[in-house]
Amino acid sequence: MTTAHDLAYVRKEEEPILAPPRHEVGAIKWMRTNLFSSATNTALTIFGILFLLWTVPPLINWAFISAVWTGDSREDCIVPGAGACWAFVKAKFGQFMYGRYTLSERWRVDLTGILLIAGLIPMAIPRVPWKRQNALYLLVVFPILAVILLLGGYFGLPYVETALWGGLLVTLVVAITGMVISMPLGILLALGRRSNLPVIRFLSVVFIEFWRGVPLITVLFMASVMLPIFLPPGVNFDKLLRALIGVALFSSAYMAEVVRGGLQAIARGQYEAAQALGLSYWRMMRLIILPQALKVVIPGIVNSFISLFKDTSLVLIVGLFDLLGIIQLNFSDTTWTSPNTPATGYAFAAFVFWLFCFLMSRYSIYTERRLNTGYRR
């Protein structure tokens, strides 16, 4: 029998903590707050699920389950109910990557790629030292090596004319050249546009407004069709080079405006403080203004890079076959014509483009976070 004596006012031991109600934890809670929090959201969720059920299974079926993975010709891909014709991509893979680059010389393209990656990876990882030397390698040594390797004609390497280049090789050559040239040129143009010297300001404005005012396709077309008319007969310079120059100038103008946006975001006090320290114009820009300005416009810069990467497809207009161009070209191969060939080719192109653009955007987000010291939301 319990006596009053035994009764305590205060618990001697804590009651065990009860688990929260089931509808307030885990998946159910998450779904309640994120998917079914209101009538509208519930409707949207149901609609979304139905939409996915409607689109995803047929897509998976087309791309994987009923896809044709191996084969030598269209015969294998026109079987009833066949999905994607991956055998086509497999047979043409070499062309998609290198274009019509001489078969026995393709190792040179691979080596160039390895050299580029070998320079990019240590550059992209902040902890790795020797950034200055690394940048020197990427911006000076590597381009020279790349030209020698890809073009040949030196050190016993057979010459491979650029008319034979194609596929991802051309896409990357055009995109990377455009990016590497447009960045410094864009910064100079942006500084020029904000300069106090009237001639420089005027020239920068004219350059930027001209190149921003004409469509890239027109630039390429002019370079390809009009340029030979102005040049003396017999002077015939490389189509790829023409396209590279066009793309580089074009993207510089866009880059200049992106950088100018960054420059405008820097408070006047920063300039004045730098000047008060006695820094010269270039040191002020290099040490104080640009590091802040460029950091602000990282999303804009990457945006320009991504759109430049995708714009490379336009070089088809001058008879150069980039990745998309060479895939489309191969649709004409009667050995592989089938109802699914074009869709398969486009799916492959989309995947490769997406992969590159996604990597670029991920790296930019990472860089933004790393540099985001003062403006964190």
Added chain:
Amino acid sequence: MAGVAGAATLDDVKAKGFLQCGVHTGLAGFSQPDNAGEWSGMDVDYCRAVATAIFNDPKAVKFTPLSPAERFEALKNGEVDMLSRTTTWTMDRDTTYGLVFAGVNYYDGQGFLVRKSLGVTSALELTGASVCTQTGTTTELNLADYFKANNMTYNPVVFEKQAEVTAAYDSGRCDAYTTDASGLYSTRLSLTNPDDHVVLPEIISKEPLGPLVRQGDFQWFGLVKWVHYALLNAEELGVTQANVDQMKTSENPDIRRLLGAEGEFGSGIGLSNDWAANIVKSVGNYGEIFDRNVGAGSPLQIARGLNALWTKGGIQYAPPIR
């Protein structure tokens, strides 16, 4: 590099060591890449034939794929030595462009593609049919003219883009699909069941396709023209890739002249006398080129039709080598 109009293209080509040939940027059967990326096709073989006539090497040719807008300019400014790019021979192009057509290597023209299940064997039976075509093309006008001229009614189903037309036809929205015949055959290959469709025999427009050169260089013009004629003569005389060596000892004077066993016909166009023998040996005669790329030996399965020799009911006809 090659010079402007009037310069001796043949000398330039010989000095370069290869022929620079303008081709299509991807057209089934005419200029298409194989798995290794090598060009093949009817137009490509014409380039190879010209290269073989000059160098006795079908590989002595570099191809420049040209878009429709670029093609004439590229030939005019000497970027290419000849254009072999399914270009329709019209008076305007032949006279005012500073260019000249060297022959017709493919007589194309607008035709009709129908389902076999329709049971139609002639375009004249298409009364009341719905016909798929592209908007704003001469194809649409030709179609209207043809049905009007034959007192037939039809129901046009027009689309903006080529791919839409093909998809609409494939899904059964129209009974017939009309465009140039060579295009009909390649479209047929991309349909769900190619064998269920047939191209009707009627051709309702004239689209003669052939190689072009610059005006003002008669030697070069003559060379390209006679390469075409040599291919036709070889087929007519039964000279094929397989038998060309035996044929050199033939008694037939026509064959002996074609293959250079008799006469000095090659030197007349600045070539060796066995020029035609070399061509047939490396690329075959006209019939072989046709069959391999677009005809019975290819997936396209295009019937010879107008492109048969004049002796076999077509209109391909070459002047004799004499």
